[in-house]
Amino acid sequence: MLSIQITTGSDVPIFRQIVEQVRAAIACGKLSVGDPLPSVRALAAEIVVNHNTVAKAYAQLIRDGIVESHQGRGYFVAERREIFTKAERTRRVNVMIQPLVSEAALLGFSGEEVLAMVEKQFSKMVASNQGNR
């Protein structure tokens, strides 16, 4: 059973929290290809958010190509396919790394310190994903 945890008061919009948790559930095998997602209204009721918010998250997942909608039957985990080229994915990450590097340097951090911080947050994320299993 898919369980979604919402943190209001976070900087991350609710719809994005839903997207990320569904993706994490698929990535870690909790949801497999062809599995149904909870209906928009059921999930909205369960996590107590506006159903438009859930619909928006599902729309995003469809745009990302990892969920499919079958008219009248609901949403299902889609066959895995790559939608972005490697170059495009690399570009998107680098766009976020560049300001991080400038900011960290101006704040007086060394490259090693930043690498350590990145590694730490990666581990933290993995740990919290495990917690969802």
Added chain:
Amino acid sequence: MLSIQITTGSDVPIFRQIVEQVRAAIACGKLSVGDPLPSVRALAAEIVVNHNTVAKAYAQLIRDGIVESHQGRGYFVAERREIFTKAERTRRVNVMIQPLVSEAALLGFSGEEVLAMVEKQFSKMVASNQGNR
């Protein structure tokens, strides 16, 4: 000569693109302490945005303590001084790392790959710093 490239239609606001590019220019040594920034109106004309947008970006840089304004004369790269506590500086870097890590994971990158990309951009910044000396 500082050249700013603006991407309209990006999800990164224009004023933030300006802030990031000025910061990058200072971090990598393209701009040094005491150097003037382009005037608000001149830069606004050059990149074809409203002058208020440039002023907003410059105000942000002032708050971060890396630029100074002298009434009637313009903006200049400020003497470096530590204005934030260690905890605040760490917090600020982590605020930028968190979405990076999350986005990279969604795009299918491993922690190692991201670390390598961060390291690479750090080296690039240092290298261009040398080139400008």
Added chain:
Amino acid sequence: MLSIQITTGSDVPIFRQIVEQVRAAIACGKLSVGDPLPSVRALAAEIVVNHNTVAKAYAQLIRDGIVESHQGRGYFVAERREIFTKAERTRRVNVMIQPLVSEAALLGFSGEEVLAMVEKQFSKMVASNQGNR
């Protein structure tokens, strides 16, 4: 209920008057951690200024780390955290003391008189703080 009084035609910009009054309200305990600030548009309507002017004031308060914004929900008084180094905090206070001392001297006040006035306002703030507890 936070009430802001604006003096137009003063040499103090409107946005700064807002900043100062919100700061005073927080400093003296009229507003506590977690309390919501009036919404940008509501305050703008109440004091009859443009919403951008209120937004600018609130942005300033965020940069100073004493207020937080939660997308779609509004602005709230932030948990107190030290974001500035001792040197920076001292510098900021001195930046405010310098014109005060200069102006007071021009108006014919002695150092003792100014000290007495500063002390009085400090007591007043503490007193109203107690009143609000």
Added chain:
Amino acid sequence: MLSIQITTGSDVPIFRQIVEQVRAAIACGKLSVGDPLPSVRALAAEIVVNHNTVAKAYAQLIRDGIVESHQGRGYFVAERREIFTKAERTRRVNVMIQPLVSEAALLGFSGEEVLAMVEKQFSKMVASNQGNR
């Protein structure tokens, strides 16, 4: 001979630096009632600023009632007279003290610390005035 020292790159506008130094010269007895001030153009040439800037400073001194212009003859130190009531002068100083007190409190300074800082800047100002004699 009246000597004015201008610091460009300060936050204090040049015209205000002139005003303050003329006032200081009068306050400390270097200039007495009836003494002539340097002509606008002579002073402008000496301190290398635009003559409009000097004219503006002199206009301010006239508004403040401490200098008089005698058409065609120049500017002279006026008979001392009070232009602001005590209440008004007090009000003006308090307007500057109030934000100082809030800001200092939010930055974590005690009343004693602020008083010490105010006293220090007062002494510094007096010392620099003596230096002008």
Added chain:
DNA sequence: GTGGTCTAGACCACG
């Protein structure tokens, strides 16, 4: 010609 502030009004994101 520099920066600083403000308004009126628009359009977007989130929910």
Added chain:
DNA sequence: GTGGTCTAGACCACG
């Protein structure tokens, strides 16, 4: 209904 961003344009201060 919240906040966030941007434009067009105005008017002021300083020099």
